[in-house]
Amino acid sequence: MSEPTQSRPAGLTPVLRTKLSALMFLEFFVWGAWFVTLGTYLAGELGASGSQISLAFLTQSLGAIIAPLVVGLVADRFFPAQKVFGVLHLVAAVMMFLAGRADAFGPFFVAALVYMVLFMPTLALANSISFNQLRDPEKQFPAIRVFGTLGWIVAGLIIGWLGWEQGGRLELTFVMAAAGSALLGVLAFFMPDTPPRGRGRQGSVGQLLGLDALGLLKSRSYLVFFVSSVLICIPLAFYYNFTNLYLNEIGVRGAAAYQSLGQMSEALFLLAMPFLLSRLGFKKTLLIGMLAWGLRYVLFGFGDTGSLFWMILVGLVLHGICYDFFFVAGQIYTDKFAPAHVHSSAQGLISMATYGVGLLIGSLISGPVVDAFATADGHRWTTVWLVPAVLAVLVAVFFLALFREDAGIRETAPRGPGVGSRTS
Template structure:
């Protein structure tokens, strides 16, 4: 690997190590820790991701794209983030924790776009060079989970240490970011409209029925997705699974493997089949969780549900990004990617996080969770989304799309 690619990969590794270090076990930290949070409170904490995703375009569009170099903004945001994470670890009340984590995610989510910007601006051929750099980020997430499992912080009820570990990594990335090559703003002094920031120009893509169906399905499938992010770790720990965070890293491992194989599957299966398999994997995953246990057979179901993450994420979200890129064409490519991200991780995940908290509280009596009933809810939602998608999506229609929006 060339020195520049190694440096960019190291940046990506730290970025996702920070996120994975505390986000995976957040539900367990809140529910089983000293804060004794309810399902709705856990969901409220995970809403921070959606709020951050919604506000991120404003920070990047109004500041990063116009006034300051991307690597410097990345450094400042990570530096402030390190302080917030450190204090979140010792928050005395849920309200104080929620305030800290909400502010943190509003600052962290824009860094996901910033690291992509820094990486791609210093590549000769982003289409070939970016995937292995991005894979380094997935490896960072995996290492964080394996480390938490190996140290036994879940069983020891010491998950506040995950926030301190993430704070240390955030400080390291802040220092490292100042050493990265200069990535000046591309729109310095230019007028940027609200439409540009939110990617509203891409709304014209919704005139295509097939893309409209895909877009709505993308938002809807994020509802069951929120259940996975919010409650898988508490579920596994509740069952008595040892090193749950480490076990969950198998999901990211499958994601990495399948991401590298995406060109092979995409060329042979096509858009509709890839998207349908991705949604079908969500249904199967939650059914496996519903019937999973800690005994030998039931444990295999849990592992299978986790490993399905590669298909769940890559076959739907990565395929969706490729489909959006092809459908939008060069003129609206950036706006379309920003808009689909805002709609899914912003609106879709926000609805899903809110709903997941209500469902978990509904199926919890005297602190005992009915996990089978809980997991069958997102399984049912994903199944309905899959049926509607199969009935309405027509891949062939995109091949006759106007020249300005090539498929």
């Protein structure tokens, strides 16, 4: 069965490459500007418990679950993706500023929840805007996406350089994120047009909401990939929610700056992704990513700030493999698998699986686990980290046993200038 031919640009001009790179840079700068140090901020400034910290991170998951509805209903059906993206970021900037001014956990949670409902759809929209301009996403997208990683790195280095963690000034991270979000909202209106591919298509209410992307789950291989994406995010929640608190608690100065080592590694592996995917294929690449999560938690569990500090550093550097080999490779796999008219919905679907359902479950589990191993002067971190290590290995075994390579992937036909098609 053939999909309708879709028009793509003849190539990436320097101006277009710069615009897409800036979009990715700011998208992840805004996220990293406040999210990395959130646990430390809540514990130190608002006196939050482990369960409350997890509840705050859970706002991300709720936003991601809503994201496919926003993307499917608006970007795939009615309005250009770049305009939806811009409006969401402009409103999100206001909510981010309000979150930083909250003086108690309750008001903070409300502001953060509204912010995440607005922000999470923009992750899928950023991918859709980029993929719409690329003739060969598998080879071209990593070079664009790497600027998102650089944005996250720069945010962490700024926090470390200005000493906001040690100086008790982490409320300024919310101001920085709000300013970045406002700038990104304006920039979006100067991005290339990404029209709704499903405009004029007739369908059910579910299709109008973008839920036709759920049809991808009829494939056993994509279903296994989807379920694995949900499950691997349960141990991932431990990293997002508590790594910065862990590093600060054991006495690592400039923890956010050290955490940027992970994004530096991520940037290098992103650039190598086209080569790695062509040599390893999707199954081996995704499997390596899952196993790397288990290894990193073991290293965290047995490392310290003394002679074994190298273990913590290696665990942080492994982020490049952990994230790129599963999440970025998964986004590319989804783009190759999905029909053209549900590209945005499909990206929203996989965001829902990972940042939504998976991290939601992970947040509900990680907070009580951390609280269970609290001590008078901190936490028994070795025991805490071994829990997600075991979970990651179990998910990898599940994926290895059931996923079939190349099942249902659409081969990209040779394209003339500006023209491409996907066939099944």
